[in-house]
Every structure is written in structure tokens, then in C-alpha cells.
Amino acid sequence: MVTRGPVGLSAVAQDRRRAAFWFLLPMVVAVLLVAGWPLFRTAWFSLTDARLDEAAPGAFVGVENYALLLRDPEWWNAVRNTLVFAIVSVTIETVLGMIIALALNEKMRGRGALRAAMLIPWAIPTVVSAQMWGWMLHDQAGVVNAALLGLGLIDQPIAWTADPDLALWAVVAVDVWKTTPFMALLILAALQLLPGEIYEAAEIDGLGPVGRFFRITLPLIRPALMVAIIFRALDALRVFDLMYVLSGNSAATASMSVYARQQLVEFQDLGFGSAAAMGLFAIVAICTVLLVTLGRVRLGGAEDAR
Amino acid sequence: MSRRLKRQIGRVLFVLLMVAIAIYTVFPFAWAIITSLKSGSALFTASPLPIPPAWDNYVATFRDRPFGRNILNSVIVSGSVVALSLALGLSAAYALGRASFRGRGFLLATILAVSMFPQVAVLSGLFELIRWLGLYNNLLSLVFSYLIFTLPFTVWVLTTFMKELPKELEEAAMMDGASPFIVLIRVFLPIMGPAMATTGLLAFIAAWNEFLFALTFTLTDEMRTVPVAIALISGASSFELPWGRIMAASVIVTVPLILLVLVFQRRIVAGLTAGAVKG
Numbered sequence: 001m002v003t004r005g006p007v008g009l010s011a012v013a014q015d016r017r018r019a020a021f022w023f024l025l026p027m028v029v030a031v032l033l034v035a036g037w038p039l040f041r042t043a044w045f046s047l048t049d050a051r052l053d054e055a056a057p058g059a060f061v062g063v064e065n066y067a068l069l070l071r072d073p074e075w076w077n078a079v080r081n082t083l084v085f086a087i088v089s090v091t092i093e094t095v096l097g098m099i100i101a102l103a104l105n106e107k108m109r110g111r112g113a114l115r116a117a118m119l120i121p122w123a124i125p126t127v128v129s130a131q132m133w134g135w136m137l138h139d140q141a142g143v144v145n146a147a148l149l150g151l152g153l154i155d156q157p158i159a160w161t162a163d164p165d166l167a168l169w170a171v172v173a174v175d176v177w178k179t180t181p182f183m184a185l186l187i188l189a190a191l192q193l194l195p196g197e198i199y200e201a202a203e204i205d206g207l208g209p210v211g212r213f214f215r216i217t218l219p220l221i222r223p224a225l226m227v228a229i230i231f232r233a234l235d236a237l238r239v240f241d242l243m244y245v246l247s248g249n250s251a252a253t254a255s256m257s258v259y260a261r262q263q264l265v266e267f268q269d270l271g272f273g274s275a276a277a278m279g280l281f282a283i284v285a286i287c288t289v290l291l292v293t294l295g296r297v298r299l300g301g302a303e304d305a306r
Numbered sequence: 307m308s309r310r311l312k313r314q315i316g317r318v319l320f321v322l323l324m325v326a327i328a329i330y331t332v333f334p335f336a337w338a339i340i341t342s343l344k345s346g347s348a349l350f351t352a353s354p355l356p357i358p359p360a361w362d363n364y365v366a367t368f369r370d371r372p373f374g375r376n377i378l379n380s381v382i383v384s385g386s387v388v389a390l391s392l393a394l395g396l397s398a399a400y401a402l403g404r405a406s407f408r409g410r411g412f413l414l415a416t417i418l419a420v421s422m423f424p425q426v427a428v429l430s431g432l433f434e435l436i437r438w439l440g441l442y443n444n445l446l447s448l449v450f451s452y453l454i455f456t457l458p459f460t461v462w463v464l465t466t467f468m469k470e471l472p473k474e475l476e477e478a479a480m481m482d483g484a485s486p487f488i489v490l491i492r493v494f495l496p497i498m499g500p501a502m503a504t505t506g507l508l509a510f511i512a513a514w515n516e517f518l519f520a521l522t523f524t525l526t527d528e529m530r531t532v533p534v535a536i537a538l539i540s541g542a543s544s545f546e547l548p549w550g551r552i553m554a555a556s557v558i559v560t561v562p563l564i565l566l567v568l569v570f571q572r573r574i575v576a577g578l579t580a581g582a583v584k585g
Contacts, residue, residue: 015480015486016404016405016486017405017406017407019401019405019485019486019487020400020401020402020404020405020407021401023397023398023400023401023486023490024397024398024401024402024413026394026397026398027394027395027397027398027457027461028398028413030394030453030457031416031417031420031453031454031457031458033435034428034432034450034451034453034454034457035420035423035428035454037431037435038428038429038430038431038432038434038435039423039427039428039431040431041430041431041434041435042427042428042429042430042431045430045431045434052433100327103320103323103324103327106320108320108324110324114324114327114328115571115575116568116571117328117331117332118331119567119568119571119574119575120331120332120335120564120567121331121334121335122567123511123560123563123564123566123567124335124560124563124564125514125515125517125532125533125536125559125560125563126515126517126533127515127517127533127534127536127537128338128533128536128556128559128560129334130537131536131537131552131553131556132334132335132337132338132553132556133334135337135338135341135549135552135553136334136337138549140350141349141350141549143337177330177331177334181331182578185575185578185579186578186579189575189578189579231422234422237424238423238424238425238426240425240426240517240518241517241518241533241537244517244521244537245517245537256426257424257425257426257518260426260429261426261429261518261522264429264430264433265522270430273429273430274430277424277426277427277429277430278427280424280426280427281423281424281427284422284423284424284427288422
């Protein structure tokens with residue numbers, strides 16, 4: 001970046017630049033220590049046969065762990081679970097969040113109270129929401145089964161979290177409940193920045209509410225919406241708590257994070273577990289690039305524009 | 307006439323939608339409170355109200371497990387990591403937000419990337435580091451490892467706020483010969499107060515709710531933080547989970563959070579959008 005402004009200020013600017021280094025140093029050191037170095041070590045472990053329960057450093061085995069990983073059907077099962085979970089939950093959250101945000105954007109009584117209520121699921125710890133829903137979806141005593149039985153929609157209780165065909169959808173349901181409000185609040189913030197005059201013009205042009213939404217609202221909030229979707233998608237790809245608490249290490253719901261941690265901590269297989277962790281890292285990186293390119297989003301774009 | 311009727315029906319449907327949204331968001335937690343006040347066999351009846359309320363679940367939570375200690379652990383860990391992140395974050399945001407230098411854009415992009423990468427990817431490297439430092443099963447391991455998500459977030463949001471402040475702010479002080487450190491403490495710290503409160507609150511909630519590291523880096527019940535303690539409450543067998551107690555513990559740790567969030571809701575929404583939309 002080129003120095004701007006009159007000559008008198010450039011001395012100050014230079015002073016600042018020198019000072020900036022020292023002000024940045026502690027943060028940079030901390031990030032390198034807590035993220036950079038561990039990531040490097042994980043990458044290194046993934047090329048060895050190190051074990052967590054042995055003090056001896058593992059021997060270099062090349063890409064053997066990765067070869068094993070790619071041949072493990074349980075890994076691919078975890079990849080599939082994670083991708084299905086991420087795509088389905090983020091899609092539902094975006095659509096529902098949009099509906100809620102549009103509704104909250106209307107002037108009406110009780111809007112403030114409803115917006116406050118939306119923050120409740122967001123603030124509740126994921127573990128707690130998983131337990132709450134685990135109880136509501138309990139096969140014998142759960143309120144969901146009781147309600148469905150009472151309404152005559154089902155004949156016998158359903159084992160939502162134990163049935164392998166349903167468990168993943170139960171996890172999706174909990175995630176949708178917990179994070180839709182976050183999505184709605186972000187979309188609402190974008191909606192409130194839109195100038196009202198555009199809509200007046202559209203009304204004169206005879207656009208109906210649906211036309212207005214697709215022709216005006218959606219294109220205008222698209223940048224903010226894409227950023228929110230990317231944040232949510234990356235969050236969903238590393239999901240761990242929900243699956244772990246709702247159904248343990250069960251293969252029916254195991255995400256990539258659950259799989260990697262199980263190899264690493266429960267089976268003490270540091271090398272193989274690290275390879276799985278790097279696999280997850282690679283998939284997250286690919287998804288980020290895909291989303292950013294397809295969504296034509298410039299993260300940090302505001303920076304360069306200055 | 308029919309147009310007015312149509313309008314009226316629209317309004318009714320809209321109100322119904324609002325009510326449905328409100329029930330959907332609030333019901334699960336309300337049900338957790340109701341369950342926590344039932345004991346014994348009452349738990350397995352779907353009766354809507356616990357009359358009279360039974361408090362034994364709350365008593366048992368503190369009596370049979372070190373739950374008080376778990377809460378204290380969570381407060382210590384979250385409080386320390388927030389203080390540390392704010393100190394490092396404010397200093398970094400001062401540099402990133404007020405000075406222009408080469409590599410600034412790269413640094414910000416890296417910070418954003420760190421805040422988004424999966425925690426599992428650093429798990430084994432962190433595990434080794436924490437064991438080497440002798441911090442396994444120690445709260446310090448959590449204070450240290452939580453920096454990976456609180457610090458990038460804090461830096462990012464504080465930088466956003468810092469950039470919006472007028473340029474003239476520190477120039478007068480600088481011309482008077484004040485050092486950058488003095489300017490940061492005397493000029494920016496007071497103005498950044500509200501922004502730091504918002505950021506700190508969001509970082510606190512993130513640290514309070516963290517599960518993966520807390521599960522992996524602590525071992526004994528006394529060192530557990532609240533989310534792990536709640537996840538690991540178990541009964542005589544896995545088929546007999548003490549749901550009443552799980553709900554009581556859940557309510558205890560969630561009520562303060564909800565109160566905080568409701569009191570600071572405007573700030574929180576502002577902070578969330580500063581972190582995401584403007585980013």
C-alpha cells in the first residue's frame with residue numbers, strides 16, 4: 001500500500017509502521033503457537049506411525065496412513081454423513097432464516113420480543129441443545145413422540161436417535177433449531193440496510209411481492225447472504241458436539257471430526273488419526289475455495305478497496 | 307370487500323407464522339425447565355406442568371457431582387481466555403486498523419482462515435504441545451488452546467471497529483509526542499470500551515460452550531468444564547440416563563447466558579454483524 005497524504009504526515013506514518021510491528025508481534029506469536037505449529041505437527045504425524053500411548057516418536061511411513069484412510073469405508077461413511085449434514089442443514093437454515101428475517105423486517109408489535117427470543121437457541125451451548133433434543137426425541141418418554149401419538153400421526157413410538165436411518169436427520173433437526181436464528185439475524189441485518197425508496201419504485205412498476213423479492217431483495221443482499229452461508233457451511237463441516245452427544249461414535253451419524261477424534265484419542269492411533277484430521281482439513285479447504293469461487297465472494301474484499 | 311377480507315386473512319396467517327416461530331424457538335428450553343422440575347416417575351409422563359415442582363434434581367446435581375467446581379472451571383477458563391484475547395486483540399487491531407503496511411491484507415486473510423479451520427486439524431499437534439508443557443488435565447491447557455478461535459475473532463472484529471474511528475483522533479496526540487502505546491491506552495482504550503465489551507461477550511460465550519478441546523485435554527471430573535460435565539452425566543446404565551438431572555444442569559448453565567444475551571442483545575447483534583456481514 002502506498003503512503004498517502006502530505007509529507008508532514010509521512011513521518012508519523014513511518015513511526016506508526018515501526019510501532020505496528022511491535023503491536024502485532026504478541027498476537028502473531030500466539031497464533032503461530034496455537035495454530036501454526038500444531039497444524040504443522042499434525043501434518044508431520046500423519047506421515048508417521050506414532051501412537052498416543054507410546055512415548056517413542058513414530059517412524060516415518062510416507063503416505064501409508066493416507067492410503068489406509070482412502071480404503072476405509074468408515075472414513076467415506078463419515079465424509080458422506082458430514083457432507084449430507086452440511087448441505088441439508090445449511091440449505092434449510094438459509095431458507096427458514098430468510099423467511100423469519102423477512103417476517104421480522106415487517107413493522108409490527110412484538111417484533112423486539114421475537115428478535116430477543118431468536119437469540120436464545122443461539123446462546124444455548126451446543127451440548128445442552130443436543131441433550132435437550134435428545135430428551136425431547138426420547139423413544140419412550142419423549143414429548144415429540146407423545147405429541148405425534150396424540151395427534152394420531154404415528155402408531156408406535158419412533159426411536160429418532162437410535163434408528164440408523166433417522167439419526168442423521170435428528171442431528172440435522174437439532175442443528176436447524178440451534179442455528180437458524182443466527183442466519184435470520186444476519187439476513188435481517190442485511191435487509192435493514194436496504195433503502196426503502198427502491199421498493200416504492202418497484203410498486204409503481206407493478207412488481208408483486210414475489211417479484212420484488214427475487215428481482216430486488218435477493219440480488220441486493222446476496223453478498224451478505226453468501227458470507228453468512230460460507231460461515232455456516234464451514235462450521236457445519238467441522239461438526240462434532242452434536243453427533244458426539246446425540247449418538248456417541250455411532251457410524252450412522254459419525255462426522256469426519258468424530259471419526260478423526262475416535263482414531264486419535266480412543267484408538268490412540270496418532271499417525272492415522274492425524275491423517276484423518278488432515279483429510280478433513282483438505283475437504284474444508286476445497287469447499288471453501290468452491291464456495292468462494294462459485295459465490296463470487298471476495299472475503300476481505302473491503303480491505304483492498306480502501 | 308373481498309380485497310379487505312384477503313388482507314385480513316393475510317394478517318391472521320402472518321400472526322400465526324410469528325406465533326409458530328416463537329413457539330419453535332422457545333419451547334425446547336421451556337420443556338427442559340419443566341423436565342428439570344419433575345422427579346422419579348413423573349418424568350415419564352408427558353404432563354405439561356410440574357406441580358408441585360420438585361427441586362431434587364438441582365440438589366442432586368451439586369451433591370453427587372463436582373458441578374459447582376465445573377462451573378468455576380468454566381468461569382476461570384472463559385474469563386482468562388477473554389482477557390488474554392482482548393489484550394492481544396486490541397494491540398493487534400491498533401496496528402491493523404490504524405497503520406498501513408505491506409502484508410496487512412495477507413495477515414488479515416490468514417487470521418480469517420485460522421478462525422474458520424477445523425479444530426480437529428490441530429488436535430494431535432496441540433495434544434503433543436500440551437503434554438510437553440505439562441498442562442494435560444490442567445485448566446491452562448484450555449485457556450491456551452481456546453485462543454485458536456477467540457483470538458482471530460477478537461482481532462477481526464476489533465479491527466473492523468478500529469477502522470471506523472476518525473483519523474484525526476490520534477494525530478493530535480502523536481504530534482504532541484505521545485508514544486503509540488500511550489495513544490493506545492489513553493485515546494483508544496476508552497473509546498473502544500463498548501466494542502471490547504461486545505467482542506468479549508461473544509468470545510466468552512464461544513469459550514463457555516466449547517466441547518472438543520475440553521473433552522480431549524481434561525481427564526478427571528474435577529477438571530471438567532460445564533459442557534463436558536453435562537455431556538458425560540450418566541446413570542446406572544446407558545439406558546437409564548438421569549434426564550431430570552441432565553436438564554437441571556442444562557438449565558443452571560444456560561439461564562445466566564440467556565440473561566446476558568437478553569440484556570446485551572443490541573450489542574450482540576451489532577457484534578455478530580460486524581464479524582460477518584462487514585467482513
